[in-house]
Amino acid sequence: MTEKDPDHRPANGAALLEDLRHIRQTLSAAELDVGAAPGGLKVPAGRALAAPTAQANTEVIGGPSFSPDATSVIAAPHFPTSVLPASPRLYTDDVDTAAADASEDAVGPLTKRQASAAAKVRAKAAATPTKTLGTKKPKRRALLWILLVGILAVLAATAGWFVGFGPGALATVPDVHNKTVPQAQEMLLAAGFEQVPTADIFDEKVAAGFIVSTNPEAGSSVRKFNAITLQVSRGPVLYAVPTLTGQQLEAARKALVDAHLTEGNVSEAFDEKVPAGVVLGQDPAAGKEFRAGTKVNFSVSKGPKPIPVPSVAGKTEADALAALKAVGLVGAVAPEQVNSRTVPAGSVVSQAPDSGNLTAGGNVTLTLSKGPKMIAVPSMVGKQVGAATAELKALGFEVKVENLLGGFFGTVRFQSPEGGEAAEGSTIILRVV
Known part of the structure; x- marks a missing residue:
């Protein structure tokens, strides 16, 4: 552990611990007390120490006297320096190491380079032990292996059944x-x-x-x-028919598209109350469910039915009102009456409107006649027939000339009526001589 060269020391703590375990397992207490071989080399098993040289003597520290070349025992004599007995081979290259040591004995002490090479060989061998140091219980270990193999076999068989024939098949x-x-x-x-x-x-x-x-x-x-x-x-998807009645035509069509339904037959009808363009009714009714694309029929209002205005001019007031009511129209009499040469008093002189169409309940205004206008009749007797005729016509009368005795003189001798009033447009008879 204290070698200066790192290659001569254990590689790490684990390698050192392994070396110590080997030493403790294989060497006795006496063997552990033996000194090292010259040059710091381990003494190989089964061989004696080489003769010491002057450079590698064992000395007694603190002794009174000693020989420079002598090997002495330090402390008690119970553990003398002795040759190590043969020990079990710890490393795979122990044979090669022993051969190297034998060669060393044959040629003498190793040089420093040889000693370094031998130390590297031993350090490499320390990493590959050939002896197991764990507790040796072969029977128990074999039983554990048999049990493990059995469990694995059961698991494999179960997995095979599960995948091949069971629920996993x-x-x-x-x-x-x-x-x-x-x-x-x-x-x-x-x-x-x-x-x-x-x-x-x-x-x-x-x-x-x-x-x-x-x-x-x-x-x-x-x-x-x-x-x-x-x-x-669940069968086809069903869609509810939307409410179309009361909607404008375009809004009803959009509602059908949104409901995934299709427009069917569209009819039109007059209606006195529903404006034109508004849906009057539908088939099928709203709320019923049908498949997509089902056709929905509906009718659309054309508005009130138009009524041609009848002509009631010349009719009496009662007859004119009855005729209008019969077709669904309402007659209204104008408060002012007018004179008429041709229409008797109390009869219809004019109406508004006098033609075209109205809807049911439409009003027709009736203007009644108060008869012809009464005009004072001037006397034309003694006047020439031409002048008399012109004057009467200017007043609104019709003139009829009757000649007496050929009317040679052209003078009005008689007239009828003479004086008083006559209806406008009435005829005045002039008798000329």
């Missing part, structure tokens, strides 16, 4: 499409699968209550301990 998932749930479970149990949960899904083709598919899918190789989920059909 591979099995093929059967095809249970369109089977009922009990039928599918029976098929999977027969195939070796014991965990068969179910899950509901919508499907457009498979009827409700029947198997759509499995997870993992049919034909897959799966360990038997894995669960095989049955996907049970």
